[in-house]
Amino acid sequence: MGMWFFLFTEILFFGGMFLLYSIYRYKYALDFHSGAAEENIILGTINTCILLTSSFTIALSIGAIKKGLKNLSLRLQFATILMGLAFLVIKYFEWTAKINLGIYPDSPVLLKLSKGEILFFGLYYVMTGLHGLHVLVGVVVISFMFYFTRSGTINRDDNARLENTGLYWHFVDIVWIYLYPLFYLIT
Amino acid sequence: MISEGTGDTGAGFYERTKKYRWVIAEWMMSTDHKRIGVMYLMALLSFFSVGVVLGFTIRLSLLAPGLLVGQQTYNELFTLHGVIQIFLFIIPGIPVAFGNIFLPILIGAKDVAFPRINRLSWWLYVTGAILVLTSILMKGGPPDTGWTFYAPYSIRTPANISTAVMGVFVLGFSSILTGLNFVTTIHRMRAPGMGWFRMPAFPWTLYATGWVQMLATPVLAITLLFIFLGRVFGVGFFDPTKGGDPILYEHLFWMYSHPAVYIMVLPAMGIISEIVPVFARRSLFGYVAVCMSALGIAIVGYAVWGHHMFTSGMSDTARVIFSFVSFLVAVPSGVKIFNWVSTLYKGSIETDAPLLFALSFIFLFSIGGLTGLIIGALATNLHLHGTYFIVGHFHYVMFGGAGFSILAALHYWFPKITGRMYDERFAKLGWLNLFIGFNILYFSMFVLGFQGMPRRYFDYPSQYHTGHVISTMGSWFLAIGLVIIFANLIRSIFKGVKAPMNPWGGKTLEWTIPSPLPRENFEEIPVITRGPYSYEEEAR
Numbered sequence: 001m002g003m004w005f006f007l008f009t010e011i012l013f014f015g016g017m018f019l020l021y022s023i024y025r026y027k028y029a030l031d032f033h034s035g036a037a038e039e040n041i042i043l044g045t046i047n048t049c050i051l052l053t054s055s056f057t058i059a060l061s062i063g064a065i066k067k068g069l070k071n072l073s074l075r076l077q078f079a080t081i082l083m084g085l086a087f088l089v090i091k092y093f094e095w096t097a098k099i100n101l102g103i104y105p106d107s108p109v110l111l112k113l114s115k116g117e118i119l120f121f122g123l124y125y126v127m128t129g130l131h132g133l134h135v136l137v138g139v140v141v142i143s144f145m146f147y148f149t150r151s152g153t154i155n156r157d158d159n160a161r162l163e164n165t166g167l168y169w170h171f172v173d174i175v176w177i178y179l180y181p182l183f184y185l186i187t
Numbered sequence: 188m189i190s191e192g193t194g195d196t197g198a199g200f201y202e203r204t205k206k207y208r209w210v211i212a213e214w215m216m217s218t219d220h221k222r223i224g225v226m227y228l229m230a231l232l233s234f235f236s237v238g239v240v241l242g243f244t245i246r247l248s249l250l251a252p253g254l255l256v257g258q259q260t261y262n263e264l265f266t267l268h269g270v271i272q273i274f275l276f277i278i279p280g281i282p283v284a285f286g287n288i289f290l291p292i293l294i295g296a297k298d299v300a301f302p303r304i305n306r307l308s309w310w311l312y313v314t315g316a317i318l319v320l321t322s323i324l325m326k327g328g329p330p331d332t333g334w335t336f337y338a339p340y341s342i343r344t345p346a347n348i349s350t351a352v353m354g355v356f357v358l359g360f361s362s363i364l365t366g367l368n369f370v371t372t373i374h375r376m377r378a379p380g381m382g383w384f385r386m387p388a389f390p391w392t393l394y395a396t397g398w399v400q401m402l403a404t405p406v407l408a409i410t411l412l413f414i415f416l417g418r419v420f421g422v423g424f425f426d427p428t429k430g431g432d433p434i435l436y437e438h439l440f441w442m443y444s445h446p447a448v449y450i451m452v453l454p455a456m457g458i459i460s461e462i463v464p465v466f467a468r469r470s471l472f473g474y475v476a477v478c479m480s481a482l483g484i485a486i487v488g489y490a491v492w493g494h495h496m497f498t499s500g501m502s503d504t505a506r507v508i509f510s511f512v513s514f515l516v517a518v519p520s521g522v523k524i525f526n527w528v529s530t531l532y533k534g535s536i537e538t539d540a541p542l543l544f545a546l547s548f549i550f551l552f553s554i555g556g557l558t559g560l561i562i563g564a565l566a567t568n569l570h571l572h573g574t575y576f577i578v579g580h581f582h583y584v585m586f587g588g589a590g591f592s593i594l595a596a597l598h599y600w601f602p603k604i605t606g607r608m609y610d611e612r613f614a615k616l617g618w619l620n621l622f623i624g625f626n627i628l629y630f631s632m633f634v635l636g637f638q639g640m641p642r643r644y645f646d647y648p649s650q651y652h653t654g655h656v657i658s659t660m661g662s663w664f665l666a667i668g669l670v671i672i673f674a675n676l677i678r679s680i681f682k683g684v685k686a687p688m689n690p691w692g693g694k695t696l697e698w699t700i701p702s703p704l705p706r707e708n709f710e711e712i713p714v715i716t717r718g719p720y721s722y723e724e725e726a727r
Contacts, residue, residue, distance in 0.1 A: 001371050002367055002371045006367060008401060009367070009405045010405070013409050015405070016406050016409035019439075020413075020424060024430070028430065105420045111429070114430075115429065116430060118429045119430045119431065122424060125420075125422065126413075
């Protein structure tokens, strides 16, 4: 119950950003359109696939531990961690590519663009950045769960912690499902 | 005075557990809700006194502008006064201190639902407070934006905003966790037989507050993060030169900060609803209505933030709607006021200090609430916006409301927390000074504001001088009152008479266990068979 409340507050946290996004997109629809054209849709799509699959594996790992299949659950958690890391690595390449083009907050190149595009890339960095931070936290938490499962404190009867972690991971996934179309697909 | 045995069990939850070598470590690492609550209480009262000293200095400076402090220092003073009193004292205020100590006991539980998260939120509170305080000392100087951190000034000022904002961000996180913890506790931990409508009014208001904390604080968090990102990375969401919109900051800020007003005042109303029945020896009149109106205030409170921004630039339609919804808040607040007064009607009233503070709450909060209607109306708001009228209004609501109820709760639960009685004569003397000083200090602000004195100004034309002198003199009485009150309480911790189990004749669960509170709260979890204030049943 506490976890659901926590995720609820997280939704509001991201809600503030989505609110800004919708207001500025309404104001500068064309600029957002041309801003999104600069995004690397291939990397974005790959990342979407990776994150969706990782959500699937963590769900399976919870199912596995409930049936007492410790090793299977461990392997699935490990796969989730790997996919979370892969997501972050791809994100890193995406960001560096953009920074090499000179597009980052307060950069001279960015400030020459139109106001809507400045806001678009500002939102892009902040929203994907905070989402990336959540992914990173998720990876760390799942690593702890991996450790707990291996040492046996998470087991068939006591798996609430893993289940809560799963909920959190699904939440991170859901946020990305919204970020993906809003930044990559609107052109 | 009703006494049912001494109830003395020695040191209660203060007794050392010997788990750690140092007393401080033992307390900081403790997950006991009572210990966490007491630590919060001490921290809050310390920050309160710092805030009072700052406010006192502001008043002194206004006596003869320029003599005591310079203009920049003045801006820093009122900013710090606001930040400390609001974010460090009154928003965490009642829930973290009295809520922590008494919520589990009032619903018959041994602890909150997540004791370790409770400790975490205490640590976060300390971290946030340290961050806010370091912002005063670090390079760049203390924040000078006012407690609202309005953009774009907060993005451009050389003062040290980033640290302060991060401090408030961390404090917000602590607040969210406390709210989450309390809501879960109330859902899951009630003693057998304690249905929702057998719960005392204070847990009810904490429940409403918990929801507001969870629903509103994340919005503040993200807003402050934008300010931080704006300053550190130059992300210009609120910077017009980069396409951003400063008014949007105001919207996001008040979307949190108006509900935050109810975080401050709802639990205060809960405390009053506990104290009034006990000292009138009658059950709370309209108990269900009082509890439901707490939820009503919490819900309506989300839809009124626009009334802080009537002059900021908004469509007329939006302003009319916000004004109308703001008036709606008066309905549940009025329900509470009338129910407290009806509780007193035909009661056998004992005017001990807690009741005096509670009655002052009702009186001062009514004035604060009614002046709220004046500035909630569009036409008068245009005249009064940004004047001392506003300052007077929110001090009546915050200090006269939440502040007085904290003092009421301090006296009411003092025997239960410390196991000693305070000195009644000094408490009443302190109250009298405080009450008189308060009204001189803040009522003159209504007059000043009505005449057109703008808030936050360092200097003023000579026509306002008399008003400022009267107001400042009020602050002296108020300060004397506070000194007497706290000196009396501190002295009583050491020299007070040992408190009986139930000094006031209270009917709620905390009075059925010894003073000071035993470590395990209840030897066995009580089974509840009656409502929270059953005075009439007994008389029959």
